[in-house]
Amino acid sequence: MQDPIAIKERFSSLEQRIQQFIELHEALKSNCQHLLAENSRLVAELEEERSRAKRLDEGYKNLKDRELAATQEQVDRINLRINDLVSEIDKNIKLIEA
Numbered sequence: 001m002q003d004p005i006a007i008k009e010r011f012s013s014l015e016q017r018i019q020q021f022i023e024l025h026e027a028l029k030s031n032c033q034h035l036l037a038e039n040s041r042l043v044a045e046l047e048e049e050r051s052r053a054k055r056l057d058e059g060y061k062n063l064k065d066r067e068l069a070a071t072q073e074q075v076d077r078i079n080l081r082i083n084d085l086v087s088e089i090d091k092n093i094k095l096i097e098a
Helices: 004-097
Strands: none
Touching: none
16 A cells, blocks of 8 residues: 555646646647737738739739830821821922922
8 A cells, every 4th residue: 555645746746747738738729829810810911912912913904005005006196197298298299290
């Protein structure tokens, strides 16, 4: 038969270890909740940045399309003006030859 004091010390030691495990469990649970909240915040921030990047990309594409259209319009006007000038030169040459 074992000494009652030794049994009491073992139970006391076991109780302390169980209490430490409970405290560690609570700390880990709290840390896990904190990390889950941080993860949610980062996911939301990532989605916001993706949305912003998409809007910027669409804006750039629209600007590029408008610039291309404006450039094409300028080229068309220049070509029309050149054609008018060539036509005017042709008329003047015919008048000079006549």
